[in-house]
Amino acid sequence: MGTMKTFILLAVMTALFMAIGYLVGGAIGMGIAFVIAFGLNVFSWWNADKIVLRMQGAREITADEKSPVYRTFANDTRALAEHAGMPHPRIYIIDTPQPNAFATGRNPNNAAVAATAGLLSTLTREEVSGVMAHELAHVQHRDTLTMTVTATLAGAIGMLANFALFFGNRERGGIIGAIAIMIFAPMAAGLVQMAISRSREYEADRRGAEICGNPYWLASALEKIDRGARATLNQRAEASPAMAHVYIMNPLAGRQGDKLFSTHPATANRIEALRKLGEEMNVEPPERLYPETVGTRGPWG
Template sequence: MGTTKTFMLLAAMTAIFMAIGYLVGGPTGMILAFGVAAAMNVFAWWNSDKLVLRMQGAQEVPENTTNPMLRGFRQDVARLADRAGLPQPKVYIIDTPQPNAFATGRNPQNAAVAATTGLLNMLNREEVAGVMAHELAHVQNRDTLTMTVTATLAGAIGMLANFALFFGRERAGLIGSLALMIFAPMAAALVQMAISRSREYEADKRGAEICGNPLWLASALEKIERGARAQINPYAERNPAMAHMYISNPLNGRGADNLFSTHPSTANRVEALRRMAGDMGVSNTPAASPRTSGPWG
């Protein structure tokens, strides 16, 4: 159902793009604008992992790290990748107290996962495993590619909407051109957010399958939401356009599953995961391994 919904939303964004292109310059103008936007976004997609990791202040965790927490983190990510049938991704750490994580990379062979120091310090080992399984699910589902496609279309729509004010008056008139310039990018952004929310539900489901216990991820999401409200992620605040990449909104603690949110509400996600746990016959007990010497015990 999630994949079908994503396809329908992409089709809706494409329809918006096609309609604006026709009003601005007919078929020729539409093709030219799309070509420019596509070229810009292809460059961003090809270098997306490097750009995103640099903008979020991520540092790679080396294989020979002597830090026991980071060594255990790397080993668990490797085990989860093996369970998912994925190549081992590069592992990064972000030095911020806010608990959060994200995945990036254009395909499974060029993937990277990143977690904040706040995530490793606040969550126990099972909860961290649930979070990283979620991120590996994004890699496996090629959600980075999906979001790149939506970004390409959204960029093209924004470009055409600006052209509409100068070149679209003959077809749409001044008022119509102004309306296109204001509302078309807004509509594209709403569709883009809806696609992001849809992919989060799919990654929750697949991530729970990878780690083997939906309640680990459910417990982690609740802790992450509380931590995100209490702590500021300065890297995300400086680059708010990247907020949709994190497992939980790093910009605020908004809990409503509404049109303008980049993520589903945590309550909705936790409820779905608990239903999944019931279907799998998993005991309704959240992850609770002891933390006698840090999150890795």
């Protein structure tokens, strides 16, 4: 099902790309756009993980990692993967103070998960486990390929639409048509991203809670990540906004919850769903869902 969804989205994004190519350069422009889109599709399919990790400045945590915090984080993540019956993913750290995380890769055998330095310094060890279980759920559901190839083509569509303002064929709408393309083509690509983003987050929240065994860990983590993402700039994410939907929480400063162009559901809605799941699983809730004094600040204290 995940592979079929990816093919459908690739077809939609390619059609958008070709339509803009036609409006920019007629039949020749459409042909060139098809060739570019085909190349992007193939490249994204085989290099999905490398694209995202490089763009976000991620560094792999290897066996000779010096930081005990990062080593423990990596070991915990591998243990979660084993519990989920999955191969060990490659594990990365991103040097940004904003708390966030994402997963990427075309399948569970070629997957990678990444957490920011801000995530490890802000959340408790249990909360970090909840976040990484969520990301492993994306890998298990094969969401990561869909998310990455869609982001690649969405970014390309945005660039091609900008070219239309300067090189658009005047016989096909002139300057007004070119401006319309520049505005509405990225919007259409964004709507395709939105269609895959919201439902997959709820599904990954549920499966992640099952993997780590406690929905409240992820619920508490989401609240802290939401506060941190709003207050802290993620420069890498701001530089490549088409990649925003791969993160567990929208990393773009100032973006709000369940609005038309949000890549993520409202945090409050996700937390409420996790609360209900905790009741279904008969998990004892903490004294307060977001304790400031219960437990320790940071996962390793």
